[in-house]
Amino acid sequence: MKAAYQEATAFAPATVANVACGFDVLGFALESPGDEVTVHVTRKPGVQIIAVESDNGLPTSHLPLHPHKNTAGGAILALLEGIQAKFGVEVHIRKRMPAGSGMGSSAASAAAAVVAVNALLEEPLALEQLVDFGMKGEAIASGSEHADNVAPAIIGGIVLIRGYHPIDLVRIDPPNNLYCTIIRPHCAISTKAARELLPKQIPLQTAITQWGNLAGLIAGLIRGDDGLIARSLHDVIVEPYRAALIPGFYALKEAALNAGALGCSISGSGPSLFALSTSENIARAVGTAMYAVCADMHIDSTVYVSRLAHGGSRVLSVH
Amino acid sequence: MKAAYQEATAFAPATVANVACGFDVLGFALESPGDEVTVHVTRKPGVQIIAVESDNGLPTSHLPLHPHKNTAGGAILALLEGIQAKFGVEVHIRKRMPAGSGMGSSAASAAAAVVAVNALLEEPLALEQLVDFGMKGEAIASGSEHADNVAPAIIGGIVLIRGYHPIDLVRIDPPNNLYCTIIRPHCAISTKAARELLPKQIPLQTAITQWGNLAGLIAGLIRGDDGLIARSLHDVIVEPYRAALIPGFYALKEAALNAGALGCSISGSGPSLFALSTSENIARAVGTAMYAVCADMHIDSTVYVSRLAHGGSRVLSVH
Numbered sequence: 001m002k003a004a005y006q007e008a009t010a011f012a013p014a015t016v017a018n019v020a021c022g023f024d025v026l027g028f029a030l031e032s033p034g035d036e037v038t039v040h041v042t043r044k045p046g047v048q049i050i051a052v053e054s055d056n057g058l059p060t061s062h063l064p065l066h067p068h069k070n071t072a073g074g075a076i077l078a079l080l081e082g083i084q085a086k087f088g089v090e091v092h093i094r095k096r097m098p099a100g101s102g103m104g105s106s107a108a109s110a111a112a113a114v115v116a117v118n119a120l121l122e123e124p125l126a127l128e129q130l131v132d133f134g135m136k137g138e139a140i141a142s143g144s145e146h147a148d149n150v151a152p153a154i155i156g157g158i159v160l161i162r163g164y165h166p167i168d169l170v171r172i173d174p175p176n177n178l179y180c181t182i183i184r185p186h187c188a189i190s191t192k193a194a195r196e197l198l199p200k201q202i203p204l205q206t207a208i209t210q211w212g213n214l215a216g217l218i219a220g221l222i223r224g225d226d227g228l229i230a231r232s233l234h235d236v237i238v239e240p241y242r243a244a245l246i247p248g249f250y251a252l253k254e255a256a257l258n259a260g261a262l263g264c265s266i267s268g269s270g271p272s273l274f275a276l277s278t279s280e281n282i283a284r285a286v287g288t289a290m291y292a293v294c295a296d297m298h299i300d301s302t303v304y305v306s307r308l309a310h311g312g313s314r315v316l317s318v319h
Numbered sequence: 320m321k322a323a324y325q326e327a328t329a330f331a332p333a334t335v336a337n338v339a340c341g342f343d344v345l346g347f348a349l350e351s352p353g354d355e356v357t358v359h360v361t362r363k364p365g366v367q368i369i370a371v372e373s374d375n376g377l378p379t380s381h382l383p384l385h386p387h388k389n390t391a392g393g394a395i396l397a398l399l400e401g402i403q404a405k406f407g408v409e410v411h412i413r414k415r416m417p418a419g420s421g422m423g424s425s426a427a428s429a430a431a432a433v434v435a436v437n438a439l440l441e442e443p444l445a446l447e448q449l450v451d452f453g454m455k456g457e458a459i460a461s462g463s464e465h466a467d468n469v470a471p472a473i474i475g476g477i478v479l480i481r482g483y484h485p486i487d488l489v490r491i492d493p494p495n496n497l498y499c500t501i502i503r504p505h506c507a508i509s510t511k512a513a514r515e516l517l518p519k520q521i522p523l524q525t526a527i528t529q530w531g532n533l534a535g536l537i538a539g540l541i542r543g544d545d546g547l548i549a550r551s552l553h554d555v556i557v558e559p560y561r562a563a564l565i566p567g568f569y570a571l572k573e574a575a576l577n578a579g580a581l582g583c584s585i586s587g588s589g590p591s592l593f594a595l596s597t598s599e600n601i602a603r604a605v606g607t608a609m610y611a612v613c614a615d616m617h618i619d620s621t622v623y624v625s626r627l628a629h630g631g632s633r634v635l636s637v638h
Contacts, residue, residue, distance in 0.1 A: 021530075022534070023527060024527045024531075025527060025531040025534060026534070160531070161531060162551060163535070170538050172538065199523065201521065201523065202520065202522075203519060204517060204518065204519060204520065204521050204556070207556075210526070211342075211344060211529060211530040211534075212344040212482050214534050215341070215344060215345070216482070216487070216489055218534045219479060219537055228481070231481060231482070232481060237523075
């Protein structure tokens, strides 16, 4: 396929994966923060990553520029191959959240990258069709193909990945009153390391508890039933293992619940925590309470508050 | 509490528990068949089971008359104690399905029993409040307290048991086009034995597949999305073990799917199979196809076809 435009810029939001009881199958998009990716068409085929800017606008040396080792690069390579592109691209990535934070940073870059390249095309694909390519990019960071960040980062809303063979996405409109607080303690956890921590076998009884909660959460989210959401937001499988990687996890969670959150757990593989609340005011109070807990532990942290987003990635400019 | 009436009769329907991917947390009610229980007030406290009639109207020697060993008796004893009853009851049970069939037979008797006794009361409890007592009766048959049959048998519809501590019921209205076919091969499986067959530990990856499907099924049922229901109706955890107890299980399932069912799996702990279809005609064709498979194996069987019921137990008469 040919390019119809020379340059495009796209935005993709941070996302919360797992959502307590939905390990590996559930994620949702925030309105902000998010990464931006600009792509320029080149005659030379393939992908060249020109720059990765961090939060503060400065170049970052943390993320690799080699396209096969960079989530945005890998996602674009998969897309260009999938559409048999007759062109290559140069890529500028502007990160608005750090890698390894549990906020879907690598998924956001991969999502913005494929959405930007898609915007160049004579016949762009539908957003849902881009998820597969985004996954291939994100696999570079996480070590395995997962869609629970990249799918909501692209199509927005709350996304259940019912299954992977073939990928089956169930999009749920977020209740309009739901706000998410994220606290990111300033330390990083490797997604791979966080996965290796998990047991290969789990007790059947614990699994039953988990899927009862997930089923309740899905029903609660579809119906906008805050009480059911609150009763369902428990993770009895992954949290007990990964909490140990996060300093003060249980104190942070308790502070969030005491401040009025419906529930609180690890965002993705951490170290960030997310909490859901029924208003922006409560979500801000939850953030303040968690920030104070981090401050007491002398741990720097950043708090984000965002409504759950209906939309995912969007094209900011194309010409 | 005192009785306001002398006699009451209640009906409770057959139910399908587990529903493929919803092991121990999901069940739904049929419109028929169902058990009927009549209760008479006695001055003597406690419960006397006078008779248990089977399908054909004849007394059955299979089910125990001792109230502590009978699911209806146990459920009534729990209810009478819970409401501090000033009276006892004599009980007549009319079974319309066999015990050990996987159709929620013991739950139906327990449900009809507590609904009948409740109808006698000066201040009857709400149907939801009766589930706890019904569970205590059903535990006599199954060896542990479960609500995935008795809750839909009492309150009707599709019921998710989100959790047990305390019991948290999420009722879902069944899509109006959904019909259930049940085939009951004429052999019995002990619920206790079927439970003991299951592994105590399961692979995390398999659990993830299962809860993805359950989450998809819940979303599909709430939305009436037939395609999503069909894609979600898979049990990768329990069915592989219990299928071995049911002669010709995979041939029966294949016949159901070939005849147009959305999905097919074991009803409760078997040996009955259930299949869901999008019309009564398809559900009947599914029944015919499965019956033929049993006939080929020289196994007698009974086929039931029913719409998924909005209602559960109901009082037939009280005076």
